[in-house]
Amino acid sequence: MTLSSAEFKALRESMGLTTKWLSKRWGVAEYTVQRWESKRVVSERYGDDLLGLKREFDREVWAKASQDVDVIHVPRAEQNREPAAMPASYERAVAERVFELAGTPIVYDDEDEAA
Secondary structure, X not given: OOOOHHHHXXXXXXXXXXXXXXXXXXXXXXXXXXXXXXXXXXXXXXXXHHHHHHHHHHHHHHHHHOOOOOOEEEEOOOOOOOOOOOOHHHHHHHHXXXXXXXXXXXXXXXXXXXO
């Protein structure tokens, strides 16, 4: 699907994804991703992938919202994360959406606390 620049940026931001993370995922320069957000047409290939990420985001939100847990733990920072992992900002966006839907409190973990 072809996304407009505004649709592309809104989707990216709603999931807590950065232009840097997407550029690494797609093997393009970060500047290219930034250009797509400012009056450039996003190719169908990347638009489809971003929509796939949004579907996965929504599935994860609903799965976590339906769990009976006291709190959701999320990382505060990107430190010590696997390169292929979703960024911490994505996990925080999921947690914020779960909080909106289910009221589950969020605990932001610091790296030094986890050690």
